[in-house]
Amino acid sequence: xxxxxxxxxxxxxxxxxxxxxxxxxxxxxxxxxxxxxxxxxxxxxxxxxxxxxxxxxxxxxxxxxxxxxxxxxxxxxxxxxxxxxxxxxxxxxxxxxxxxxxxxxxxxxxxxxxxxxxxxxxxxxxxxxxxxxxxxxxxxxxxxxxxxxxxxxxxxxxxxxxxxxxxxxxxxxxxxxxxxxxxxxxxxxxxxxxxxxxxxxxxxxxxxxxxxxxxxxxxxxxxxxxxxxxxxxxxxxxxxxxxxxxxxxxxxxxxxxxxxxxxxxxxxxxxxxxxxxxxxxxxxxxxxxxxxxxxxxxxxxxxxxxxxxxxxxxxxxxxxxxxxxxxxxxxxxxxxxxxxxxxxxxx
Amino acid sequence: xxxxxxxxxxxxxxxxxxxxxxxxxxxxxxxxxxxxxxxxxxxxxxxxxxxxxxxxxxxxxxxxxxxxxxxxxxxxxxxxxxxxxxxxxxxxxxxxxxxxxxxxxxxxxxxxxxxxxxxxxxxxxxxxxxxxxxxxxxxxxxxxxxxxxxxxxxxxxxxxxxxxxxxxxxxxxxxxxxxxxxxxxxxxxxxxxxxxxxxxxxxxxxxxxxxxxxxxxxxxxxxxxxxxxxxxxxxxxxxxxxxxxxxxxxxxxxxxxxxxxxxxxxxxxxxxxxxxxxxxxxxxxxxxxxxxxxxxxxxxxxxxxxxxxxxxxxxxxxxxxxxxxxxxxxxxxxxxxxxxxxxxxxxxxxxxxxxxxxxxxx
Numbered sequence: 249x250x251x252x253x254x255x256x257x258x259x260x261x262x263x264x265x266x267x268x269x270x271x272x273x274x275x276x277x278x279x280x281x282x283x284x285x286x287x288x289x290x291x292x293x294x295x296x297x298x299x300x301x302x303x304x305x306x307x308x309x310x311x312x313x314x315x316x317x318x319x320x321x322x323x324x325x326x327x328x329x330x331x332x333x334x335x336x337x338x339x340x341x342x343x344x345x346x347x348x349x350x351x352x353x354x355x356x357x358x359x360x361x362x363x364x365x366x367x368x369x370x371x372x373x374x375x376x377x378x379x380x381x382x383x384x385x386x387x388x389x390x391x392x393x394x395x396x397x398x399x400x401x402x403x404x405x406x407x408x409x410x411x412x413x414x415x416x417x418x419x420x421x422x423x424x425x426x427x428x429x430x431x432x433x434x435x436x437x438x439x440x441x442x443x444x445x446x447x448x449x450x451x452x453x454x455x456x457x458x459x460x461x462x463x464x465x466x467x468x469x470x471x472x473x474x475x476x477x478x479x480x481x482x483x484x485x486x487x488x489x490x491x492x493x494x495x496x497x498x499x500x501x502x503x504x505x506x507x508x509x510x511x512x513x514x515x516x517x518x519x520x521x522x523x524x525x526x527x528x529x530x531x532x533x534x535x536x537x538x539x540x541x542x543x544x545x546x547x548x549x550x551x552x553x554x555x556x557x558x559x560x561x562x563x564x565x566x567x568x569x570x571x572x573x574x575x576x577x578x579x580x581x582x583x584x585x586x587x588x589x590x591x592x593x594x595x
Numbered sequence: 596x597x598x599x600x601x602x603x604x605x606x607x608x609x610x611x612x613x614x615x616x617x618x619x620x621x622x623x624x625x626x627x628x629x630x631x632x633x634x635x636x637x638x639x640x641x642x643x644x645x646x647x648x649x650x651x652x653x654x655x656x657x658x659x660x661x662x663x664x665x666x667x668x669x670x671x672x673x674x675x676x677x678x679x680x681x682x683x684x685x686x687x688x689x690x691x692x693x694x695x696x697x698x699x700x701x702x703x704x705x706x707x708x709x710x711x712x713x714x715x716x717x718x719x720x721x722x723x724x725x726x727x728x729x730x731x732x733x734x735x736x737x738x739x740x741x742x743x744x745x746x747x748x749x750x751x752x753x754x755x756x757x758x759x760x761x762x763x764x765x766x767x768x769x770x771x772x773x774x775x776x777x778x779x780x781x782x783x784x785x786x787x788x789x790x791x792x793x794x795x796x797x798x799x800x801x802x803x804x805x806x807x808x809x810x811x812x813x814x815x816x817x818x819x820x821x822x823x824x825x826x827x828x829x830x831x832x833x834x835x836x837x838x839x840x841x842x843x844x845x846x847x848x849x850x851x852x853x854x855x856x857x858x859x860x861x862x863x864x865x866x867x868x869x870x871x872x873x874x875x876x877x878x879x880x881x882x883x884x885x886x887x888x889x890x891x892x893x894x895x896x897x898x899x900x901x902x903x904x905x906x907x908x909x910x911x912x913x914x915x916x917x918x919x920x921x922x923x924x925x926x927x928x929x930x931x932x933x934x935x936x937x938x939x940x941x942x943x944x945x946x947x948x949x950x951x952x953x954x955x956x957x
Contacts, residue, residue, distance in 0.1 A: 265702045267689075273933055443711065510596045517599060519711075577608035577817045579640015581953040586932070591685030591709070 271482025271527070272586040276490070294415060295494065297338040297477065300408065309344035311335055312403040320363065320397050322441045324434075324453030325529070327400055328370035333457050333529060334480070335404040336378050340462040341476045341532070343414035344406030346378060351385040351402050356395035364398070378457045380404070412466055418474035419495035421565035424541035426534045428461060428554035429454070430507040431484055435526035436515045445519075449511040456530030461553040465534060468547040472540030477533045482586070484560075485524040485571065487533060489585040493569045501561035501573040501583065521590050524583060535563060602816030603639075611821035612644050615828060622648040623831050624780045625824065626773070626916050628766060629787030630657030630944025631815050637953040639817045649828065652780065652916030653949075655769045655872065656787050658734040658762075659686050659942035660914060663868040664902040666762045667692040670731050672900050673760065673891060674705040680723060682716040683731040685709045686942045691935050693903045713745035713759070720749070720757035729891045732759040737789040739763050739880060740854035743861040746882065746889045760891040761881050764867055766790050767798050768878035773915050774806040781916055783827040785813040785820070788842040795850025799838045807836040814842035861886055870904075870938055871911030910937035913946055920950040927951060 267274045284292055291299040298311030315331045325333075332349065339346045351371065355364065375382050408414075433454040440451050458478065466473055475495075479487040484506070492499050508516075508523045516523045530553065536544045541559065548554035561573075571583040627633055633653045636642050642651055655661050671692050674681035681697070688697045688709060701707040706726075710716050713730050720728035732742040742759060749757045766787060773779055786799060791812040799810045809830035813823030823841040830837065840846050858880070867879025882890045907925045912918040920926050920939070930936040932948055939945035 263699070263702045265698050267698065277933070445711070513596050513599065575639040575817075576603045576605060577639050577641070577644075578605050579642075579644050579817075581638055581640045584952045586952075591688060 269481075270586070271480070271486055275482070276585070294417075295490075296414075296416060297341040298344070298404075298406075300342060307408040309339050309342035309406040309408055310403070311338035311342070311406075312401065313338060314399060314401040316396060316399050317438060318396055319438075319441055320367065322438050322453055323450055324437055325455035326367055326370050327398065328367035329374040330455050330529060331400040331402045332371050332374035332378070333455050335402040336380060337458045337478045337529075337532075339404050339406035340457075340459045341414070341478050342406065342408060343412040343462070343466060343473070343476065344408045345463060346380040346404055346406045346459055348381055348383045349375060349402050349404045351382050351400060353385070353387045354395055354399040354401075355387065355389045356397055357389055357392040359397050367398070374457065378459050380459075409466065411471055412473070413471060414473065414476050416475050416477070416491045416494040419491050419497050419535045419563050420474060420537070421497055421563055422538050423474055423535045423563040424538055424559055425488070425499065425501070425561045425563065426536060426541065426545055426548065426557060427484070427507070427560050428458075428532050428534075428548050429530075429556035430509045430512070431479070431528055431531060432508060432512045432516065432523035432526035434529040435483070436512050438527075439519075440515060445515070447511060447515055451511055451515060454528055454530035456553055458530065458532050458553060461532060461548065461551045464547050464551050465544055469534075469536055469540045469544040472537040473534060473544065474537065475533075475535035479528050479531055479533055481527050483523070483525040483527060484531075484533065485522070485583045486585050488571045488583070491535070492571055495563075496568040498564040498567040498569070499561055499571040500564055501571065503573050503576050505558055506560050507556055507558055525586055525590050599816070602814075602818045604818070607818055608644070608821055611818065611825055615649070615821070615825050616646050618825065618828055618832055619646055619648055620832060622650065623782055623828060624650045624652060625783045625785065625827050626652045626654045626781040627785040627813070627820070628654040628656040628770065629790070629815075630660065630942065630946070631789075632785060632787070632813065632820060633657070633946050634944050634949050635815055635817060636820055637949040641817060641820055645824070649824070652919075653913070653946040654784070654916060655773070655869065655914040656735065656766065656790075657914075657939065657942055657944040657946070658738070658764065659690055660910065660938040660945045661764055661869045661872065662687070662690070662733050662762045662938070663870050664692060664904050665868060665900065666760065667696075668900045668902045669892070669897050670760055671695055671697060671700050672897060673729050673895050674700050674707050676727075676895065678726055680706045680708060680719055680726050680728045681731070682708050682710045682719060682728060684711075684733065686944070687731055687733055689935070690938050690941045693901075713742050714748070717745050717748055717752075717754070717757060720754050721752065724756060726756060727894070728757050730757075730759045731762065733762045735764055735766055735787065735790050736793045736858075737787075739858050739862065740793060740851070743857045746861050746886055747857065749889055750886075755888075758889045758891040758894050759882070761862075763862065763880035764869065765864070765878050765880070767802060768875050769869070769872075770799075770802055772872070772875050772878075774802070774808065776915065778917055781808070783809045783831055784811070785823045785827060786810050788812055788814040788819070788845060791840070791842070791846040791850065793851050793854050796838050796840060796846065796848050803836050803838050809836050810838045812838070812840045812842050812846045814845065869914075871908070871914050873911070905936040908937035910939050910947075913939055920947040923947070
């Protein structure tokens with residue numbers, strides 16, 4: 249039974265703020281109290297990167313994502329490649345092999361045709377690289393000033409191989425937490441371009457398709473691979489908090505083991521940002537049973553998308569729903585979820 | 596990474612922790628003045644590495660937290676005026692005023708922009724000559740030289756559409772207010788490294804002498820903090836009360852004299868209202884009358900703005916080191932980073948937010 253009253257208290261948030269899209273606690277509140285409550289159904293309730301639908305014994309993964317990035321072109325990618333990678337990766341995180349994508353364009357009057365063509369070609373290349381066709385689409389144009397150049401929505405359909413069961417609820421005490429490389433590169437690359445921050449080394453987004461890596465990791469790990477998640481908005485910290493809450497488990501991280509490139513660390517130190525909360529677009533967290541962890545890690549490292557793969561922590565039975573981290577100097581702190589986006593510090 | 600890793604080595608941290616354990620013979624209470632120090636003490640778990648007889652209390656050095664409600668309300672009011680581009684550092688945007696914050700004002704249509712430097716705001720004023728660009732000049736002595744420079748450059752450039760809403764606060768008067776309080780527990784201070792980089796340490800010498808408290812100008816990295824604590828504890832144990840510098844790679848006794856001269860040219864000392872604490876005499880900067888054309892309080896009619904503080908929030912006691920965040924009845928329940936009642940729950944430098952984010956709560 250749905251109440252007619254708005255579930256987000258009016259006194260707190262009479263209008264939508266940017267923090268509602270930041271991937272932190274306010275985004276989560278909006279999704280759970282408004283969308284999940286209103287659309288309630290079992291496939292949605294798993295709150296995974298995509299829904300899993302059964303059809304004549306086959307399991308299909310279905311996912312959608314909208315892309316609003318400024319600037320449209322950034323070091324390491326553009327909104328087009330990002331839109332393909334984003335949905336391909338959401339399908340991969342369900343353990344699925346992508347079958348087909350759709351593309352919806354909302355174009356702003358005045359967008360240079362040349363820019364649109366570059367973006368379309370970039371989508372074509374990204375889709376060809378994964379071997380997934382873009383099979384349907386839609387175009388709308390809005391008045392000048394009513395869109396940020398263009399917005400893209402992509403949806404995707406994938407098929408989950410037999411014997412693969414990926415779900416956040418499967419994280420189990422004793423499981424090992426792996427990541428396929430250095431974090432925070434996409435968020436810092438986009439921010440440095442958007443804000444005109446110049447650093448000595450150019451920071452490049454990690455935007456990349458993860459379907460190949462995931463296929464390889466599932467071949468090696470099979471049912472021992474319990475959870476896959478791409479830490480996009482909100483970063484590694486937000487994703488691990490979500491999983492910890494959904495599986496009622498705790499997590500221990502080791503700061504020393506979390507890979508961050510020096511240039512990214514430097515930028516984060518200057519801006520007062522914590523790389524654990526910064527977005528990634530080519531990273532995959534894999535939570536794997538301990539007996540398979542070494543093999544899976546080896547397979548990740550042998551793949552071009554996982555050369556820097558490493559073990560960053562483990563799932564524990566204590567303090568369910570909380571993520572703890574051992575800091576570089578040996579102290580212990582809680583890694584909580586942020587409410588909205590991180591804001592650079594004053595001094 | 597150079598200049599970071601060498602200040603975060605575990606073996607060195609353990610050595611300092613052990614040295615502190617050997618040194619301490621009785622309970623001591625030390626206040627770290629700056630919010631950046633609070634953040635790192637909690638983030639790196641340093642508070643949990645120290646012997647239980649050492650109590651850290653968190654000082655008022657978070658500019659976001661102490662900026663008065665009235666000034667936040669004025670900022671929101673100005674941001675909502677037609678033709679205004681209101682610019683601010685990122686972490687001021689979510690600080691709650693009486694009934695709103697700057698991000699919510701933006702969501703309702705105000706042109707509020709985050710900048711990384713007051714000079715970015717100046718560039719906006721040049722780019723949009725038909726708009727009024729206002730910069731929210733918050734912070735301690737650390738940000739004052741940059742803000743003074745922005746105003747100075749605005750005059751050089753002949754800009755007529757640039758002003759600052761001046762909310763500057765000063766550290767030494769706040770330390771005096773804490774020490775003069777009848778409930779004071781603080782026996783020593785870690786002074787704020789970057790404030791001292793600008794101002795030097797001379798102005799702390801009379802405070803140390805009058806109240807017999809050792810003061811150590813301390814940096815922000817884990818090893819800086821541990822070494823600063825070690826130096827403060829050693830002085831306490833030896834019965835000394837002098838001013839020492841831990842952060843020698845940045846702080847000198849005289850500070851940055853060129854910056855001080857510019858600040859003196861543009862700003863004058865004034866009484867200032869501190870959020871949660873109240874009025875502290877001679878504890879802030881305002882623009883000198885010769886710079887009034889750049890003062891947003893002169894350019895806008897702010898007579899209708901009045902401020903109303905939450906009655907539950909104990910921010911004032913937290914900022915004076917009298918209570919810790921978990922002792923507040925609203926902490927983690929009515930007051931969270933999503934719905935902050937007081938400013939210390941907002942900024943990453945705020946003591947309540949640091950506790951909420953990095954230590955165990957609920």
